[in-house]
Amino acid sequence: MDNLYRCAFDSTSHGLGTPLYGTEAGVGRLTAEELRSYRASVLNANRVVVVGSGAVEHTALERAANSHFGDLESTPAKEAPLPEARFIGGEYKLWNLRYKTVHIAWGFETCGAACGDSLPLALACEIPGPFHRSQHELGQHAMHRVLKTFSSLDHSTPTNTHFNEKCIEIANPFLQQYKETGLCGMYIVGRPAQSGPGDAGAMIEVFQYTMAEWCRICQKMLHQHELEQAKVNLKSQLLFNMDGSSNSAEDIGRQVLQYGRRIPLTEMYARIDDVTPTNVQEVLQHYFYSRKPVYSYLGYCANIPGYDWTQHWSYKYWY
Numbered sequence: 001m002d003n004l005y006r007c008a009f010d011s012t013s014h015g016l017g018t019p020l021y022g023t024e025a026g027v028g029r030l031t032a033e034e035l036r037s038y039r040a041s042v043l044n045a046n047r048v049v050v051v052g053s054g055a056v057e058h059t060a061l062e063r064a065a066n067s068h069f070g071d072l073e074s075t076p077a078k079e080a081p082l083p084e085a086r087f088i089g090g091e092y093k094l095w096n097l098r099y100k101t102v103h104i105a106w107g108f109e110t111c112g113a114a115c116g117d118s119l120p121l122a123l124a125c126e127i128p129g130p131f132h133r134s135q136h137e138l139g140q141h142a143m144h145r146v147l148k149t150f151s152s153l154d155h156s157t158p159t160n161t162h163f164n165e166k167c168i169e170i171a172n173p174f175l176q177q178y179k180e181t182g183l184c185g186m187y188i189v190g191r192p193a194q195s196g197p198g199d200a201g202a203m204i205e206v207f208q209y210t211m212a213e214w215c216r217i218c219q220k221m222l223h224q225h226e227l228e229q230a231k232v233n234l235k236s237q238l239l240f241n242m243d244g245s246s247n248s249a250e251d252i253g254r255q256v257l258q259y260g261r262r263i264p265l266t267e268m269y270a271r272i273d274d275v276t277p278t279n280v281q282e283v284l285q286h287y288f289y290s291r292k293p294v295y296s297y298l299g300y301c302a303n304i305p306g307y308d309w310t311q312h313w314s315y316k317y318w319y
Contacts, residue, residue, distance in 0.1 A: 001174075001187065004105045004296035007092040008183055009085065016085055016178065045074040051253045054245030085181040089292035091307045099299035100191075101169060104207050106295045107185025108288050108314070113177040113258040120275055120283040121184055125173035126230035126237075127222070128186070128213055133169050167191040167202045171210065179258075183294075184287070186210045204303060211313040218284040222277040231272050238268055290315035 002019050009017035048069055052061040087109040111117045170189040176182055188210065190203045241251040242265075255262050293314050297304060304310075 001105060001296070003092045003094060003298065004107060004185075004294060005183065007090050007296060008087060008107065008109070008294040009181075010088060016181070017088075043072060045069070045072045048072065049253045049256045051249045051256075053249035053252065085178065087181060087292075089294045091295040091297070091310075093297045093301050093304075094299075095301055096299050101189050102191070102203060102297070102299035102301065104188040104190070104203070104295070104297055104304075105185065106207070106211065106293055106310075107174075107183045108291050108293050110175070110177060110182035110184045110287050112180045112182060114179070117283045117287070118175075118177060118182075119271055120280045121175055121182075121287070122234055123227065123230045123272070123275055124214070124217060124280055124284055125175050125184065126233040127217060127226050128171075128173055128210070129233065130172040131168070131170065168206055171206065177258075185293075204305070207304070208313060214284065214288055215314070218281060218289050222280055224277060227275070227277050227280065231275070234272055235269060238265060288314060 006017040006019065050061065050065040050069070052058070089109075110121055167190045168188075169191070171186060173184075173186050175184045188203075188206060190206060240247070242248050252262055291314060293311060295307065295310060
C-alpha cells in the first residue's frame, strides 16, 4: 500500500506519497535540534486531540494532558504547512520472483473525509465486501459469493467462470480519506504464475473482475438488496468501532479531527438510511468512471497488462 500512495500522490518531502517510516540511514542522521524544531512547527494545540475512553477520571486526564502537552502553542509563530494533496496516478511495479504471493492494489482519488460523498463511497466498498480464502470452509456458498462478485456475467445464477479459486488469498476493498482527498479501491493477494498451471491468467481475471464489478455498479445497475446489505455491514462496522475502550478512543479522535465533533450513532444511521442506489451510482460516476486510476504490483508480476490497457478498465462497458 505504501507503493500505491507513492505512485498516487506527489512523493516529495511534503506530499502524501511520502512513506510514513524512514530508512535506517535517514533516522540515524536526525539530530535533537531537528526533532525539537519539527515538534514546535507541527505539533501544536489546534492539531492535537486528547481522548479518554473507558474507566478514565476526567481530572486525571486533564493533568496528564497538561503534563505532556501543556507547553504547546495554540498559534505558533512558524507553523508547518499541511501536505499537498496532488493526485498523479500511474502504476508502480516491484518485481520479486521469490515471493510466494503476488500483491495487486488499485485505487482512484476521492473526496475528503468531511465531504457528503464519503458515505456513498463507504457503502460502495461494502457491496463487494472483504474476502479471505479461509472463508471457503466457513460456508457452502462463500466461494460462490466471490465468484458472483468478480464475474460480470453472473447475476444470481451459476457462474461459467472456470478459474482456480485457490489462487485467490485476499480481496479486500479499502477507503482511506484525509482532509481534502482520499484513495479508494481494492487490495488483492493471490498465488503467482509458477504456483499452478492456471494461476497466471486467473490473477489477471480476478484483477479485471474487481474493476468490472465497480463498473457494473457505476454504469449498469445497483440492486436495492445489495445496497441494503451494504448498509447493514456499514452499521455493524460502526458498532465494532465502539467495541472496547481502545477502538472507541480511536474512533472519537478520528471523528473530532475529521468532522470537528463526535457524530452520534443515531445520526450516522439516519444518514446511511437516506442513501439511495442513485446516490451511490452518481458518486462513482464522478470519482471512478473514466478517471485516472493508480496501480501497485508486488511480487511475480508476469503477464499483467500495461497501464495504457488497464486504464480502460475503469470505463469499459462490460455488459
